[in-house]
Amino acid sequence: MASLMFTDCSSSISSRLIHVNARSSGAILFRQHVGQLRLRSTASPRGCSLSIRCSSSATSVDGKAVAKTIRDEITIDVTRMKESIGVVPGLAVILVGDRKDSATYVRNKKKACESVGIKSIEVRLAEDCSEEQVLKSISCFNDDPSVHGILVQLPLPSHMDEQNILNAVSIEKDVDGFHPLNIGRLAMRGREPLFVPCTPKGCIELLHRYKVEIKGKRAVVIGRSNIVGMPAALLLQNPEEITREADIIIAAVGQPNMVRGSWIKPGAVIIDVGINPVDDPNAPRGYRLVGDVCYEEACQVASAITPVPGGVGPMTIAMLLSNTLISAKRIHNFE
Numbered sequence: 542m543a544s545l546m547f548t549d550c551s552s553s554i555s556s557r558l559i560h561v562n563a564r565s566s567g568a569i570l571f572r573q574h575v576g577q578l579r580l581r582s583t584a585s586p587r588g589c590s591l592s593i594r595c596s597s598s599a600t601s602v603d604g605k606a607v608a609k610t611i612r613d614e615i616t617i618d619v620t621r622m623k624e625s626i627g628v629v630p631g632l633a634v635i636l637v638g639d640r641k642d643s644a645t646y647v648r649n650k651k652k653a654c655e656s657v658g659i660k661s662i663e664v665r666l667a668e669d670c671s672e673e674q675v676l677k678s679i680s681c682f683n684d685d686p687s688v689h690g691i692l693v694q695l696p697l698p699s700h701m702d703e704q705n706i707l708n709a710v711s712i713e714k715d716v717d718g719f720h721p722l723n724i725g726r727l728a729m730r731g732r733e734p735l736f737v738p739c740t741p742k743g744c745i746e747l748l749h750r751y752k753v754e755i756k757g758k759r760a761v762v763i764g765r766s767n768i769v770g771m772p773a774a775l776l777l778q779n780p781e782e783i784t785r786e787a788d789i790i791i792a793a794v795g796q797p798n799m800v801r802g803s804w805i806k807p808g809a810v811i812i813d814v815g816i817n818p819v820d821d822p823n824a825p826r827g828y829r830l831v832g833d834v835c836y837e838e839a840c841q842v843a844s845a846i847t848p849v850p851g852g853v854g855p856m857t858i859a860m861l862l863s864n865t866l867i868s869a870k871r872i873h874n875f876e
């Protein structure tokens with residue numbers, strides 16, 4: 542799984558950048574929280590710890606701790622729902638092939654479901670199975686009333702049409718928020734998606750819980766994938782310069798340590814989505830995970846930063862649980 546990449550911040554990558562403008566889906570995600578946020582970039586929620594990996598001023602944003610708080614909140618609701626209407630939220634996960642990283646993610650999602658009382662169902666299909674088989678599983682889960690959320694683990698084997706498969710998931714059960722109708726609604730003003738994709742939702746939730754004001758701030762999203770990046774974002778030429786103007790930076794490029802300390806405006810808040818394995822013979826697994834942002838440099842300049850691991854990753858899973866609960870509540874008309 543590990544790729545040979547730089548293990549420190551010394552390699553620079555010439556790059557392109559996506560700027561969040563007022564019409565991007567990033568801005569629309571932000572819109573949902575505008576008004577609830579207060580400007581206090583140094584504030585941190587209960588239970589937040591300062592990172593011992595970082596001897597400077599930036600608050601280390603503890604995604605692991607916030608995710609735990611959210612799981613506790615979800616557990617209460619799941620229990621209440623079961624006791625009052627006898628419904629247990631259910632999540633179905635479809636895993637195609639045997640990529641080790643995907644298997645690990647799926648296992649973690651399953652464990653997270655168990656920890657909050659959500660029922661999880663897993664379907665494993667062979668790498669060389671047909672697209673029809675995947676579509677058949679999806680269709681079964683679409684019709685199964687005990688399933689409120691359906692997740693097809695990505696990436697899919699290359700012989701499959703990802704769009705075709707994501708289109709097949711019922712939008713009411715699309716807890717990943719990857720169905721084109723849900724993404725389309727997210728990108729449009731005045732239309733609410735049924736689900737917001739878990740990773741961006743987790744990023745915004747972190748800003749929210751750490752009381753970082755979004756309104757009136759300049760934000761930059763680096764990366765433009767369907768999953769994390771911005772459908773309406775603009776491709777720009779000079780990432781360093783624009784990043785330097787940002788008060789909030791969301792990095793989702795999948796390039797280890799690409800964002801250097803010199804790119805960051807003093808006091809900026811950084812959400813690092815990147816999960817990049819780098820070879821490390823001293824690590825138990827032979828590799829370790831680093832983010833897209835050079836953490837050691839960034840924490841000298843930023844006011845708050847999410848570490849990798851322990852930042853956005855646990856939040857993505859917590860948001861998946863949250864979306865599954867939302868789905869069960871919506872389907873059963875439970876407040």
Ligand SMILES: NC(=O)C1=CN([C@@H]2O[C@H](COP(=O)(O)OP(=O)(O)OC[C@H]3O[C@@H](n4cnc5c(N)ncnc54)[C@H](OP(=O)(O)O)[C@@H]3O)[C@@H](O)[C@H]2O)C=CC1
Nearest residue numbers: 556557740764765766769793794795814815816853854857
């Ligand atoms: N923490 C979490 O919960 C999650 C973490 N991740 C991690 O986040 C990272 C991004 O994931 P994902 O969006 O799925 O990845 P993709 O590879 O699908 O997208 C990466 C995006 O970054 C752009 N990009 C790549 N290199 C550069 C560069 N040098 N300069 C500017 N833009 C660049 C690509 O541009 P182009 O469109 O031109 O190719 C693309 O839009 C990965 O490390 C992944 O492992 C992903 C999901 C969840």
Ligand SMILES: Nc1nc(=O)c2c([nH]1)NC[C@@H]1CN(c3ccc(C(=O)N[C@@H](CCC(=O)O)C(=O)O)cc3)C=[N+]21
Nearest residue numbers: 692693694695696717816850851852853854855857858
């Ligand atoms: N349909 C689909 N939905 C996804 O949401 C989806 C996907 N496919 N494919 C892959 C990406 C990646 N992703 C992560 C989730 C959690 C962590 C996570 O919890 N990371 C831990 C570290 C884990 C470790 O140590 O290996 C952390 O950052 O602390 C990471 C990455 C979800 N994805």
